[in-house]
Amino acid sequence: MRASQYFLPTLKEAPQEAQIISHQLMLRAGLVAQASAGIYSWLPLGNLVLNNIARIIREEQNRIGAHEVLLPTIQSADLWRESGRFDAYGAEMLRIKDRHDRDMLYTPTAEELMTDLARRFVRSYKELPQIWYQIQWKFRDEIRPRFGVMRGREFYMKDAYSFDLDEASARASYHKMMVAYLRTFARLGLTAVPVRADTGPIGGDLSHEFHIVAKTGESLLYYDKELDRLMQDPSTVDVERLMSLYAMEETMHDASNCPVQAENLNQARGIEVGHIFYFGTKYTEALGATIMDASGKSIHPHMGSYGIGVSRLVGAIIEASHDERGIIWPESVAPFKVALVNLKVGDVACDTMCADLYAQLEKTGVSVLLDDTTQSVGAKLATMDLIGLPWQVRVGPKGLAQGLLEVKNRRSGETQELSAEAVIQMLTERLGA
Ligand code: ATP
Ligand code: MG
Numbered sequence: 001m002r003a004s005q006y007f008l009p010t011l012k013e014a015p016q017e018a019q020i021i022s023h024q025l026m027l028r029a030g031l032v033a034q035a036s037a038g039i040y041s042w043l044p045l046g047n048l049v050l051n052n053i054a055r056i057i058r059e060e061q062n063r064i065g066a067h068e069v070l071l072p073t074i075q076s077a078d079l080w081r082e083s084g085r086f087d088a089y090g091a092e093m094l095r096i097k098d099r100h101d102r103d104m105l106y107t108p109t110a111e112e113l114m115t116d117l118a119r120r121f122v123r124s125y126k127e128l129p130q131i132w133y134q135i136q137w138k139f140r141d142e143i144r145p146r147f148g149v150m151r152g153r154e155f156y157m158k159d160a161y162s163f164d165l166d167e168a169s170a171r172a173s174y175h176k177m178m179v180a181y182l183r184t185f186a187r188l189g190l191t192a193v194p195v196r197a198d199t200g201p202i203g204g205d206l207s208h209e210f211h212i213v214a215k216t217g218e219s220l221l222y223y224d225k226e227l228d229r230l231m232q233d234p235s236t237v238d239v240e241r242l243m244s245l246y247a248m249e250e251t252m253h254d255a256s257n258c259p260v261q262a263e264n265l266n267q268a269r270g271i272e273v274g275h276i277f278y279f280g281t282k283y284t285e286a287l288g289a290t291i292m293d294a295s296g297k298s299i300h301p302h303m304g305s306y307g308i309g310v311s312r313l314v315g316a317i318i319e320a321s322h323d324e325r326g327i328i329w330p331e332s333v334a335p336f337k338v339a340l341v342n343l344k345v346g347d348v349a350c351d352t353m354c355a356d357l358y359a360q361l362e363k364t365g366v367s368v369l370l371d372d373t374t375q376s377v378g379a380k381l382a383t384m385d386l387i388g389l390p391w392q393v394r395v396g397p398k399g400l401a402q403g404l405l406e407v408k409n410r411r412s413g414e415t416q417e418l419s420a421e422a423v424i425q426m427l428t429e430r431l432g433a
Helices: 021-028 044-063 077-083 111-121 167-187 226-230 239-244 282-286 310-320 348-363 377-387 397-401 420-431
Strands: 032-036 039-042 074-076 094-097 103-106 130-139 154-164 192-196 206-213 219-224 247-249 265-280 302-309 338-342 368-371 391-395 405-409 415-418
Touching: 021 032, 021 310, 039 044, 044 130, 044 154, 044 167, 044 310, 074 077, 077 103, 077 111, 077 282, 111 130, 111 154, 111 282, 111 302, 130 167, 154 167, 154 310, 167 192, 167 206, 167 239, 167 265, 167 302, 192 219, 192 265, 206 219, 206 310, 219 226, 226 239, 265 282, 265 310, 282 302, 302 310, 338 348, 338 377, 348 368, 348 391, 348 397, 348 420, 368 377, 377 391, 391 397, 391 420, 397 405, 405 420, 415 420
Parallel strands: 192 247, 338 368, 338 391
Antiparallel strands: 032 039, 074 103, 094 103, 130 154, 154 302, 192 206, 206 265, 219 247, 219 265, 265 302, 391 405, 405 415
């Protein structure tokens, strides 16, 4: 993409209302624009990040055999009356009347509609287990929307639902999902600590929240330091071992009865980016969803539900990965992998070199934002640091005279002078498709 033709409305100063760094940087880097309280428009750069996160989530859900569906955002109140949640959900649910005066709602979550699909289309134990997921907008009329996309009213969520014959098999699905979450967060460049959670209004008896440790987190966590060591390589984590370690939110932590010695206990603030539940037959009973078991008996399938806050993750990644100059995207979610900065637009050698590099990198699947604007060098470099692409390649007349380009790694700040061939080789090896 050529910056001169792109839509990248960056801001010098963060608007007053943005209190935390991720909100400030998201507005300054032109990722989102507020549409109304707790509701955001996603601009091109932000939309690319959102889609990259969704793609990684999707790959890891598919890997455990979950099937992607897409359910409506506007739902009839009828099903929610069957479960009792049309009244129980409270003011967070956005209720709507259609022209026939029928009660509708904007989905805050989708247990009812998913359970209804199982009720209508799954007949036998032979069809189980099933895990269905979607990545879809949700609406919750949060009393205090704040911190930008971190606590929005409209937000993007991955929500999955598992259906199993019995508790043992449902726990196996829960397990699989936990592994998928650990892989997902690791690929997003994050360490997400699984914390034992209160099951709240969704109910049930087994639940974990996944928290990104960050100073601005809304939750206070207490957890066994062993978790930090285990999470250094989440791909090899033994889930049983992980689940056996102490990790609680403040509301569930009791210092006087804590099984972990004070010196082995970490205290940190966390941002909740995922939440998983096993809740047995709560919804299948309420909605009368039954299947035939192996002996021909009619039973209610056991369910779990599993959320990830996709739009919240954009903010959480920035909270975990930034410096005083701006965002530092992990390569896996970066909107473009490389910022190619033409330091002297109009200089034939610079223009030709940039056009060449751009074409060669794009050809090998490395996405590039070419800064071909006529801003000052200082402004260009500040913008590129702000938007946080992992690699910067700077092309200027002085270096070119010696056949050299400057390559900077945004995270380490390290710069190298390399020939064009060496730049292409290094970047395609690291980043190419
Ligand atoms: P919270 O305690 O933060 O309100 P929750 O327990 O209500 O979260 P779930 O119903 O489990 O959240 O939703 C799944 C995920 O969706 C959460 O882990 C979080 O990452 C995300 N999420 C929930 N509410 C919001 C919101 N208002 N804005 C952005 N993301 C949200
Ligand atoms: Mg909530």
